[in-house]
Amino acid sequence: MMISYPARFESGPQGRVMVSFRDLPEAATDGADFDEALEEALDLLNSALCFRIKYREAIPTPSKPRKGEVAIVPDTGVALKTALYVAVSDNDMSAAELARRLGVDQKVAQRLLNPHHSSTIDRMNAAIRAAGKQAVIEVRPAA
Numbered sequence: 001m002m003i004s005y006p007a008r009f010e011s012g013p014q015g016r017v018m019v020s021f022r023d024l025p026e027a028a029t030d031g032a033d034f035d036e037a038l039e040e041a042l043d044l045l046n047s048a049l050c051f052r053i054k055y056r057e058a059i060p061t062p063s064k065p066r067k068g069e070v071a072i073v074p075d076t077g078v079a080l081k082t083a084l085y086v087a088v089s090d091n092d093m094s095a096a097e098l099a100r101r102l103g104v105d106q107k108v109a110q111r112l113l114n115p116h117h118s119s120t121i122d123r124m125n126a127a128i129r130a131a132g133k134q135a136v137i138e139v140r141p142a143a
Helices: 034-054 076-090 095-102 106-113 121-130
Strands: 005-011 017-021 028-031 069-072
Touching: 005 034, 017 034, 028 034, 034 069, 034 076, 076 106, 076 121, 095 106, 095 121, 106 121
Parallel strands: none
Antiparallel strands: 005 017, 005 069, 017 028
């Protein structure tokens, strides 16, 4: 699953730029201009994904962008937490099972699944692999 969500940017009241995410209906923001709206969209996407992880809600598979939409990619740390959450959810795996597969204490696995806890890339990569998935990094021009 590519963790990149399409956002629609539209003119709003008083010249503001409104942003909405088709796949995340609760996520909407705005900015004074396109650049500010883009920054706000990234911040909102990060927050929406973290919220869904924290409250154990489903992470929707991102749709392909339609004409007029911009693909927004979350920060790397949020993307890794999202990838782990999806991998664990797809396998109906508990934190205890993840801990067992990693050979660590259950508290360590819980921290890996906590979107507000900082985790190293190596530890996240190992956890994603333990959940039966693989993270792939792609570098491309920024939006």
